[in-house]
Amino acid sequence: MTNIQIKLQHIYVNGVDTHARAGTLRQWLLLNKTIKSKGIPILCDVSLEAKPGDKIGIIGRNGSGKSSILKVISGNYPIAKGNRLVHGTIAPLIEMGAGFDPEQTGIKNIKLSFAYRGKLKDYSPELEQKIIEFSELDDKIYLPLKTYSSGMVSRLAFSSAVFQDPDIMLLDEVLAAGDAGFVKKSRNFLRKKLDTASIAIIVSHATDDIQEICNRFILMDQGAIIMEGSAKEVESKYKKDILNIK
Amino acid sequence: MRFIKDFFHDLQNKCDKYYFLTIVLIAQNTLSRQYRDSVLGILWTLIQPTTQVVIYSLIMPHIMRFPVADYTTFLITSIFTWGFISQTLIVTPNSLISNAEIIKRCIVSKTIFPLSDVSRLFYNYIISFLCMYVLLVLLSITKFDPVVLLLPLYLIPIFITLAAISIALAFSAPYLKDLNEVMTVLVSVSFWLTPIVYPITIIPEHLRYLFELNPFYIMIRPISMIVHQHVIPSFLDSLYLILLTVFTSVISYIVYRTCRKNFVFYL
Numbered sequence: 001m002t003n004i005q006i007k008l009q010h011i012y013v014n015g016v017d018t019h020a021r022a023g024t025l026r027q028w029l030l031l032n033k034t035i036k037s038k039g040i041p042i043l044c045d046v047s048l049e050a051k052p053g054d055k056i057g058i059i060g061r062n063g064s065g066k067s068s069i070l071k072v073i074s075g076n077y078p079i080a081k082g083n084r085l086v087h088g089t090i091a092p093l094i095e096m097g098a099g100f101d102p103e104q105t106g107i108k109n110i111k112l113s114f115a116y117r118g119k120l121k122d123y124s125p126e127l128e129q130k131i132i133e134f135s136e137l138d139d140k141i142y143l144p145l146k147t148y149s150s151g152m153v154s155r156l157a158f159s160s161a162v163f164q165d166p167d168i169m170l171l172d173e174v175l176a177a178g179d180a181g182f183v184k185k186s187r188n189f190l191r192k193k194l195d196t197a198s199i200a201i202i203v204s205h206a207t208d209d210i211q212e213i214c215n216r217f218i219l220m221d222q223g224a225i226i227m228e229g230s231a232k233e234v235e236s237k238y239k240k241d242i243l244n245i246k
Numbered sequence: 247m248r249f250i251k252d253f254f255h256d257l258q259n260k261c262d263k264y265y266f267l268t269i270v271l272i273a274q275n276t277l278s279r280q281y282r283d284s285v286l287g288i289l290w291t292l293i294q295p296t297t298q299v300v301i302y303s304l305i306m307p308h309i310m311r312f313p314v315a316d317y318t319t320f321l322i323t324s325i326f327t328w329g330f331i332s333q334t335l336i337v338t339p340n341s342l343i344s345n346a347e348i349i350k351r352c353i354v355s356k357t358i359f360p361l362s363d364v365s366r367l368f369y370n371y372i373i374s375f376l377c378m379y380v381l382l383v384l385l386s387i388t389k390f391d392p393v394v395l396l397l398p399l400y401l402i403p404i405f406i407t408l409a410a411i412s413i414a415l416a417f418s419a420p421y422l423k424d425l426n427e428v429m430t431v432l433v434s435v436s437f438w439l440t441p442i443v444y445p446i447t448i449i450p451e452h453l454r455y456l457f458e459l460n461p462f463y464i465m466i467r468p469i470s471m472i473v474h475q476h477v478i479p480s481f482l483d484s485l486y487l488i489l490l491t492v493f494t495s496v497i498s499y500i501v502y503r504t505c506r507k508n509f510v511f512y513l
Contacts, residue, residue, distance in 0.1 A: 016511035037512075074353050078507045090353065098351040103279050112275060115268045118354040 004088035004167045004198045006050040006073055011082035013068060013223075014039040042068045042077070044223045050168075052198040057214035057231070059204055059238055065223040066203040070170045073201070088167030088198060097157030102146035106137055106156055109145055113160040127163055134189070135159035136182065151179070158186055162193060169197040173204055207235040253499050265355060272362035273369065291370040292377055295322075295329045302443045314445050316474065319388040322378050323473045324442040327466045330371035331408065332433045338363050338412035339419035339426050346513035356506070360416035364409050372401070379473065391476040400468040400479065403491040407465065410491075410498035417505040420512035436462055464490050 021037040043065050050056060058066045071077040072084060074092040099116035100109050110131055114123040132141050135155045145153060171190075194200045194213055204210045207217060217234040219226045221242050227234065239245040281287040299321045307317060314320050341360040342349060349356055382388045419425045440462045441449070449457050457463055464486045468479035479487075 016508065018512060076350065076353065076510065078510070092353060099345075099348040101275060101279065103282055104275065108275070111271065115271045116348050116352045116354055118268070118352070120264045120268050120271070 004052050005085070006048065006087075006168065006199060006201075007083070007085040008046060008048045008069075008072065009083040009085075011043055011046040011072060011084065012041070012080045013043040013072060013077050014080045015042045016040065039080075042223055043072065046072075046082075046223070046225055048218070048225065050199045050201065054216055055194065055200045055202070055214045056216045056218060057202050057204060057207065057210035058218045058220055059207055059210075059234060060220035061205070061242060064220040066220055067172050068223070069220070070172055070201060070203060073168070074170060086168070090168045090170065091161075091164045091166035091197075092170040093161050093172065096161040097153060100145055100153065100157065103144055105144055106135075106141040106148070107132070109156065110160050113157070117161075119164065122164060131156075131159045131163055134163070134185075155182060162186075162190060165193075165196065167198045169194060169200040171200065171202040207231045207238075252503070253496075256499075260355065260357065265358065268354070269358050269362045269365055272358060273366040276362065276366055277369070288370070288373070292374040295325050295374065296378070298325050306443055310444055310448065316388060319382055320445070320470065320474045321443065322375075322382065323470045324466050326371060326375045326378065327404075327469050328437065328440070328442050328462070330367055330404075331462055331465060332437070333367045333370075334364050334408045334412055335415070335429045335433055336426075337367065339415045339429055341412065341416040342509065343419055343513060349513060350510060356417075356509075357413055357502075360412035361409055364405070364412040368405050368408075388473075389476075393472055393476050393478060396478060397469065397472055400472065400484075400487065403487050404465045404469075407461075407487075407491045407494045410494040414494075414498040414501040417502050417509055420509045421505060436460075440466065442466065458486075461490055461494075 016037040017040050018037050021034055027033045046065070046069060048056075048069065058069065060066050068077060070092060072079060073086055074090055075086075076092075097113070099112055101112060104112065107128065110128055111120075111123060114120050132138075135141070135158075137152060137156060140148070140152065141156075145156075148156070171194075191213065194202075200213070202210050202214060211217075211231040214231070216228065217231050218228045219234045219238050219242075226242075227237055229237075277288070281290070284290065286293065299318065302325070303318050303321055306321075307314075338360045341363045342356060345359050348354070349359075379388075379394070383390045415425065415429070422428075439457075440460050441457060446454060446457055446463070464483075468483050468487055471477050471479045471483065
């Protein structure tokens with residue numbers, strides 16, 4: 001696809017505090033709670049543009065809005081205000097293994113994970129074989145997922161998710177679990193995938209993890225973009241102003 | 247005009263081979279999980295309504311004393327169809343809520359969840375109803391009539407109607423947490439307000455039109471006419487069913503458009 005790009009203009013996202021509203025008739029009639037839920041600001045006036053070749057690293061502490069930006073780009077979060085323009089196929093590696101069924105075998109879960117990601121079109125027996133080989137699960141792939149260790153589940157989740165060639169890759173602190181050998185192999189594989197993707201956006205808690213991969217760095221806090229700069233500048237401001245580390 | 251344009255645009259976006267394959271895959275997965283390690287497996291979908299049929303066919307003629315020829319076939323037709331309708335009303339409000347974690351993380355059309363639930367229930371209904379019909383013919387309780395070949399013509403609008411209702415229920419349930427309980431009560435009340443275990447002929451004529459406009463009866467009646475009475479449903483009965491399908495599709499689309507934007511925050 002030509003003209004691959006991401007353009008977020010003055011984006012506002014408001015979540016909902018369902019606990020603040022009247023959950024029961026008693027709360028509504030006697031405790032004067034409103035039926036309508038209160039909004040919680042998740043993203044405030046966020047603007048971001050990305051063009052082919054951009055590998056953007058977003059850092060910030062928990063709840064700063066890093067993952068929410070990815071969810072806005074992928075279309076999982078509705079926007080309250082602003083414009084969102086995304087051209088290109090997207091592969092969001094946001095919390096992998098979603099939809100895995102513990103009762104089903106590993107091999108059936110591979111196909112299910114493609115279905116839940118809306119990527120059934122890309123699924124083929126050849127790709128399935130590649131995923132099985134990469135996960136190193138061998139014959140255990142025919143056992144129900146509930147018999148797997150957490151490391152084995154992570155291997156399968158990682159392997160099922162990374163075998164795609166999107167224009168835009170979104171990564172939310174994706175680190176493969178398992179033994180050291182598998183982690184190293186996964187990191188190398190992911191690195192190659194990131195190189196081939198036109199645009200990549202990676203979310204992390206620190207620049208150390210991403211400075212080799214990214215060429216743009218953004219700092220976020222309280223749902224807003226605080227600054228964009230070099231890895232060193234962003235890291236320094238993050239530690240000094242946000243984490244208060246001298 | 248804009249509404250109609252949007253409706254067909256959304257419909258066109260969904261009409262993709264892989265969209266339907268995803269629905270089938272998820273429905274298959276739920277089915278296999280539902281009956282895993284069960285001794286009788288999918289036979290339970292046959293046993294549950296059959297038990298109801300046996301009980302009602304033994305008790306009802308003594309209590310209500312109404313003359314219905316071939317009451318067993320009448321009961322089987324209406325109870326099995328009602329089973330599909332009531333299960334849809336009870337199960338699908340949870341379709342999105344029970345898949346909240348997947349919906350929050352994955353880019354997939356959210357309508358596949360209620361549609362896979364209603365497809366699974368439809369599959370159960372068709373299989374169990376077909377088995378029961380074959381059994382009735384083999385036991386000479388009813389006779390085979392070529393008019394039953396018309397059943398798919400009436401089952402398709404029933405499926406579309408319930409699929410539309412399932413989308414409306416699934417997308418409004420995150421906002422209305424009491425919907426599950428409301429549906430349970432509605433199903434219990436509707437069972438007796440719909441001519442399922444009794445024929446419509448026992449209703450006084452001046453009140454009969456109220457029952458004839460009951461949407462559940464509009465769905466059950468053509469099936470009953472074909473399988474029980476061996477007649478082709480009248481033009482008016484067919485028209486009622488088509489109008490119901492169109493009406494529920496429009497209402498469902500309005501609910502879907504209203505609720506789809508922020509529902510993820512209510513899950």
